[in-house]
Amino acid sequence: MLFTSYKFIELVLCLFAAYYIVPRRVRWPLLLVFSYVFYWLCDPKYLIFIGTTTVTAWGATVLMGRADxxxxxxxxxxxxxxxxxxxKAYKKRLxxxxKLFMVLCLLLNLGILAVTKYTNFVIANINTFLSKGNAIRAVxxxxxxxxxFYTFQTMSYVIDCARGTCRPEKNPFKVALFVSFFPQLVQGPISRWNDLSKTLFEGKPFNASDFGSGLMRILWGYFKKVVIADRIITGVTMLISYPQIYTGVFVxxxxxxxxxxxxxxxxGGIDITIGIAECLGIKVTENFNLPYFSKNIKEYWNRWHITMGTWFTDYIFYPLSVSPKMLDLSKxxxxxxxxxxxxxxxxxxSCFLVWLTTGIWHGAAWNFIVWGLMNFVVIMASQELEPLYAKFHxxxxxxxxxxYKVFEIIRTILLMSMIRMFDCYRDVPLxxxxxxxxxxxxxxxxxTDGSLLKLGxxxxxxxxxxxxxxxxxSVSLxxxxxxxxxxxxxxxKTALAGFVxxxxxxxxxxFGAYGDGYDSSQFIYNQF
Amino acid sequence: MEGNTLKRKHSRIRTAAVIALVVAFLFALMWFLQCLLMPKYMKGIIEGAMTAEYYDSKEPHEVIFIGDCEVYENISTAELYRKYGISSYIRGSAQQLAWQSYYLLEDTLRYEKPKVVIFNVLALKYDKPQKDTYNRMTLDGMRWSSSKVDAIKASMTEDESFIEYLFPILKYHSRWNELTSDDWKYLFSHDRVTTNGYYMRVDIRPQKEFPPAPRLTDYTLGENAMSYLRKMASLCRENDIELVLIKAPTEYPYWYDEWDAQIVDFARKWGLTYINYQDLKDEVGLDMTTDTYDEGLHLNIYGAEKMADHIGAFLVENYDLTDYREVPEVAALWEENLRFYDDLRAAQQKELDEYGELRSWGIGAVEN
Structure with a gap:
C-alpha cells in the first residue's frame, strides 16, 4: 500500500479519529491493531514474516532479560x-x-531477509557463472x-538488549508495535527502541499545535512526493528505458x-511518516538534514538517510573495527x-565491508553493490586527498x-547523482x-528541439x-x-499556518500526479 | 487568576474561530476548483451533460425512455409531443449500462411516476463495468441519493475508487492544463444540450456495409445484466408502470438472434411488450441512406422523427396517455422545449448548408 493510495489516507484518517477518542492507555494497542491491519491490507501473507520477526526478537530479548x-x-x-x-567469569558466561540468544535471533531474521530478498539474485549469478542460462530456475x-527496514530496526533492538544498552520489553505486543509501527514500515526511518519507545506507548493527550504541525509536515511530504517526484518519474523512466536514444546530454x-x-x-515519504507520528504525539527520529547542502560526500552521508548510516556505523563498522581479527590485522x-x-x-x-553491505541492503542486484563500492571509493579518495585539499585551500x-561553498555543494550533488545512476540503468556495464x-x-x-517534450x-x-x-x-534555504x-x-500563527x-x-x-486522471481521448464515439 | 482563565478561554475561542474560518476557506477553495476542473460537456461530447439536465426539466413526463445512444439519438421527444401530445423524457447517456439504467429509473421515480417506461435492450450485451470515462458521463450528473451510491458501486471498474465519485476533483484534477474558456464560462451554469434527452443531428451520412458479425462462444446474455432487467421489471410492476422493451433499428453494434430470443422469452415470462425495430424498418419508413448521420450507427433527426411517429402511435393506441397539448400549463413548458428544438435544428441546418458538415456539434467540435 503506497502512501499515495486512497486506502492509506483513509486508514490514517480513521486512525487519527479513533486514536484521540479512545482512552490513553489503549492508544498504543489501537496503533498496533492499525499497523497489523495496514500490513494485512498489503498482503495477509506478510503477517507471517513480521510475526516471526516479532516473536523471535521478543523471545530472545526476554531470555536475555531473564538471564540478567x-x-x-x-x-x-x-x-x-x-x-x-x-x-568476572560469571559475568562473562552470562x-x-x-550473545548466543542474539546470534540465533540474528541468524534467523537475517536469514529470512537473505532468503526472501537475495535468493533469485544468487541463482541468477550461479547461472551466469556456470554459463548455463536458466539451469537453476528462479523461485x-x-x-x-x-x-x-523492520528487520534492521528489530535487530538493533536485539543487539542493544544483548549489549545492555536497552532494557528488554516483557510485553510482546509492545515489541510487536515497535516492529510494525506502520507509518515507518514502508521506507523507514530505522528507529531505535530507546528513541521510539519514549513516546510510542505514551498515548499523549491531543495537542492542537502539535497536531497542526504534524499535519503541515504530512502535507509538505505529499507536496514533494506527489507534485514533484511522481511527476518527474515519467521523464526519468523514459530516459533510462531507451538508452540507445537518450545519450549524452539526456543522461x-x-x-x-x-x-x-x-x-x-x-x-517526502519520511515527512509523511514523521508527520503522522507527530499528529499522534510520537517522536520519530529525523532521517534527513538538508543533504543537498553538503559540501562533501562524507557530510552528505551524515545528512542523507541518517538512521541507515548510523545503523551501519553502530552495528557493523564499530564492531568490525574492534573485532579481534581486525585488531590483529591492524597490528x-x-x-x-x-x-x-x-x-x-x-x-x-571495515569501511569497505560497510559499503558492501550497504549496497547489498539496498537491493539484490550488482548495480547496488557497485553503487555501494563507488561510494566507498569516492569517500576513501577524498579522505586520501584531504591533505592536498588543505594545502590548496x-x-x-x-x-x-x-x-566556493556553492561550488562544493554543486560538486557533491553532481558526484552523488552520478554514482546514483547505478540505481537507474539495467546493468553495471550499461x-x-x-x-x-x-x-x-x-x-x-x-x-531545444522538442525532445524533452517527448518524455511524457x-x-x-x-x-x-x-x-x-x-x-x-527556498524552504530548505x-x-x-x-x-x-x-x-x-x-x-x-494559527491563521497564517492554516492558510498555508x-x-x-x-x-x-x-497539481499532484496521482490517479488515472481524465483522458478525453478515451472516448470512441461509435462504441456508445 | 480569574483574569488568566478568562484570557485562556478567549484565546481558545479565537483559535477555534480561526480554525473554522480556515476550514471554510479550504472548502470554498476546493469547491471552486472542483467546479472549474470538472468537464462541462457543453460542446463536442455533450453526453456527459445529459444525466444532470433531467433535473432542470419542469414538465411532467408520462413516458420515460431509458438506455444508451440507441434511445437518446434515435427517438425525437419533440416529435412525440408535437404529433401526439406525449410528454416524454429520455434518461440516456453514452454506453449506459443495464445497471445504470436501472438506478436512473429508480432515481427518476423519486421525482415523478411515469405511466410507461421504455428500455432499449442493447446494453444487456455488457455484463461487466466497461470504461470509467463512460461511467463518469452517466453518473457524475446524478443527484446524490442511495440510487447514485448503488449505481456507482455497480459500475466501478477495478481501477476506480468511490472516493473519486464523492470528490470528483480527485478524478479531474489533471485537467488543470487543458482548461478552456468554456470551463470558465460554464463554471456555475450550463446550457441546454438536448430536447428532453434527445440528442439532435441534422446531417446525413448514408449507411455503409458493416463488417460481418463475429461468432461468439456463448450467446447467453450475462446474468448480472439480466438481473438488472428483472429488477427493472419488478420496480415497474411495484409502481404500476408499464415496461416496454425495444431494440433500436440500427444494425451495428450487432444484436444477435440468440440474444433476441432470450429477450422475447423474458418478455413473455413477465408479460411485457417487446418491439424489435430491426424488423420494422420498412413499417417505420426508415431509409438508411438518408436517416442516419454516421453511416448507420445512429439515426439523424429524420430517422428519429420517423421512429417517434411510429412509437407514438403505438403508445397512444395501447396506453392511456394524456394529450398534453390540451393542458395549458404543460403546453406552455413544451413550447419552450419545441423552441429549443427548432432553433437547434435551424442552427445545425445553417452550419450544414454553409460548410457541408457540422462543425460545432459532435465529437469533432472544438471547445473554445
Whole structure:
C-alpha cells in the first residue's frame, strides 16, 4: 500500500479519529491493531514474516532479560562468597549466553531477509557463472514490504538488549508495535527502541499545535512526493528505458531528474511518516538534514538517510573495527607498512565491508553493490586527498568564500547523482557506458528541439516541476539559514499556518500526479 | 487568576474561530476548483451533460425512455409531443449500462411516476463495468441519493475508487492544463444540450456495409445484466408502470438472434411488450441512406422523427396517455422545449448548408 493510495489516507484518517477518542492507555494497542491491519491490507501473507520477526526478537530479548535478572539475583546472593575473578567469569558466561540468544535471533531474521530478498539474485549469478542460462530456475518468493527496514530496526533492538544498552520489553505486543509501527514500515526511518519507545506507548493527550504541525509536515511530504517526484518519474523512466536514444546530454538530464525525484520521493515519504507520528504525539527520529547542502560526500552521508548510516556505523563498522581479527590485522599491517598506511588498512577494510553491505541492503542486484563500492571509493579518495585539499585551500583561501561553498555543494550533488545512476540503468556495464556518453557526446542542441517534450512531460509539467523545486529549495534555504524550519516559525500563527496548509492542500490535489486522471481521448464515439 | 482563565478561554475561542474560518476557506477553495476542473460537456461530447439536465426539466413526463445512444439519438421527444401530445423524457447517456439504467429509473421515480417506461435492450450485451470515462458521463450528473451510491458501486471498474465519485476533483484534477474558456464560462451554469434527452443531428451520412458479425462462444446474455432487467421489471410492476422493451433499428453494434430470443422469452415470462425495430424498418419508413448521420450507427433527426411517429402511435393506441397539448400549463413548458428544438435544428441546418458538415456539434467540435 503506497502512501499515495486512497486506502492509506483513509486508514490514517480513521486512525487519527479513533486514536484521540479512545482512552490513553489503549492508544498504543489501537496503533498496533492499525499497523497489523495496514500490513494485512498489503498482503495477509506478510503477517507471517513480521510475526516471526516479532516473536523471535521478543523471545530472545526476554531470555536475555531473564538471564540478567537471574544473574543479578545470584550475584547479590553470593556477594560475599565469590571472588572478583569468579564474578568476572560469571559475568562473562552470562554475556556469552546473551550473545548466543542474539546470534540465533540474528541468524534467523537475517536469514529470512537473505532468503526472501537475495535468493533469485544468487541463482541468477550461479547461472551466469556456470554459463548455463536458466539451469537453476528462479523461485517465486514473497518479499514482504519493508522487510529490510523492520528487520534492521528489530535487530538493533536485539543487539542493544544483548549489549545492555536497552532494557528488554516483557510485553510482546509492545515489541510487536515497535516492529510494525506502520507509518515507518514502508521506507523507514530505522528507529531505535530507546528513541521510539519514549513516546510510542505514551498515548499523549491531543495537542492542537502539535497536531497542526504534524499535519503541515504530512502535507509538505505529499507536496514533494506527489507534485514533484511522481511527476518527474515519467521523464526519468523514459530516459533510462531507451538508452540507445537518450545519450549524452539526456543522461545528464536523467541524472538530475533522478536526483530530484529520489530526494523528493524519499524525504517526502519520511515527512509523511514523521508527520503522522507527530499528529499522534510520537517522536520519530529525523532521517534527513538538508543533504543537498553538503559540501562533501562524507557530510552528505551524515545528512542523507541518517538512521541507515548510523545503523551501519553502530552495528557493523564499530564492531568490525574492534573485532579481534581486525585488531590483529591492524597490528600486522602497522608492522609491515608502518604507522601511516598500516593504520588505514583496518579502517578502510571495515569501511569497505560497510559499503558492501550497504549496497547489498539496498537491493539484490550488482548495480547496488557497485553503487555501494563507488561510494566507498569516492569517500576513501577524498579522505586520501584531504591533505592536498588543505594545502590548496591554505594557499588560495577559498574555503570561506561563499562562491566556493556553492561550488562544493554543486560538486557533491553532481558526484552523488552520478554514482546514483547505478540505481537507474539495467546493468553495471550499461551504466558505465551511459555515464561515459555524458563526457564525449555533446548533443546539447537536442535540449531545444522538442525532445524533452517527448518524455511524457508537457511544457506545463515542466513549469510545475520548476515551481515545485524552487519552493523546495527556498524552504530548505530558510532552514539552512535560520537553523529552524518554517513549521516552527509558523507555530502560534494559527491563521497564517492554516492558510498555508489550505493552499498546500489545494496545490497537492490539483497539481499532484496521482490517479488515472481524465483522458478525453478515451472516448470512441461509435462504441456508445 | 480569574483574569488568566478568562484570557485562556478567549484565546481558545479565537483559535477555534480561526480554525473554522480556515476550514471554510479550504472548502470554498476546493469547491471552486472542483467546479472549474470538472468537464462541462457543453460542446463536442455533450453526453456527459445529459444525466444532470433531467433535473432542470419542469414538465411532467408520462413516458420515460431509458438506455444508451440507441434511445437518446434515435427517438425525437419533440416529435412525440408535437404529433401526439406525449410528454416524454429520455434518461440516456453514452454506453449506459443495464445497471445504470436501472438506478436512473429508480432515481427518476423519486421525482415523478411515469405511466410507461421504455428500455432499449442493447446494453444487456455488457455484463461487466466497461470504461470509467463512460461511467463518469452517466453518473457524475446524478443527484446524490442511495440510487447514485448503488449505481456507482455497480459500475466501478477495478481501477476506480468511490472516493473519486464523492470528490470528483480527485478524478479531474489533471485537467488543470487543458482548461478552456468554456470551463470558465460554464463554471456555475450550463446550457441546454438536448430536447428532453434527445440528442439532435441534422446531417446525413448514408449507411455503409458493416463488417460481418463475429461468432461468439456463448450467446447467453450475462446474468448480472439480466438481473438488472428483472429488477427493472419488478420496480415497474411495484409502481404500476408499464415496461416496454425495444431494440433500436440500427444494425451495428450487432444484436444477435440468440440474444433476441432470450429477450422475447423474458418478455413473455413477465408479460411485457417487446418491439424489435430491426424488423420494422420498412413499417417505420426508415431509409438508411438518408436517416442516419454516421453511416448507420445512429439515426439523424429524420430517422428519429420517423421512429417517434411510429412509437407514438403505438403508445397512444395501447396506453392511456394524456394529450398534453390540451393542458395549458404543460403546453406552455413544451413550447419552450419545441423552441429549443427548432432553433437547434435551424442552427445545425445553417452550419450544414454553409460548410457541408457540422462543425460545432459532435465529437469533432472544438471547445473554445
Amino acid at each position: 535478572a537471574k544473574a543479578e539475583a545470584y550475584l547479590k546472593a553470593n556477594k560475599e562468597n565469590m571472588t572478583k575473578d569468579e564474578r 554475556a556469552s549466553r546473551k 517465486d518468493l514473497i518479499i514482504p514490504m519493508g522487510i529490510s 545528464f538530464c536523467a541524472m538530475m531528474f533522478y536526483a530530484f525525484e529520489l530526494y523528493c520521493d524519499f524525504t 600486522r599491517s602497522r608492522q609491515k607498512f608502518g604507522n601511516g598506511v598500516g593504520k588505514r588498512i583496518p579502517v578502510y577494510t 591554505g594557499r588560495f583561501g577559498l574555503k570561506e568564500k561563499s562562491g 551504466t558505465f557506458k551511459m555515464v561515459g556518453t555524458m563526457f564525449y557526446k555533446f548533443n546539447f542542441n537536442r535540449l 512531460l508537457s511544457a506545463s509539467d515542466y513549469y510545475v516541476l520548476l515551481a515545485g523545486l524552487v519552493i523546495v529549495f 530558510y532552514k539552512a539559514r535560520k537553523g529552524t524550519d518554517i513549521r516552527s516559525a509558523l507555530r502560534g 496548509m489550505a493552499v498546500l492542500f489545494a496545490v497537492i490535489i490539483v
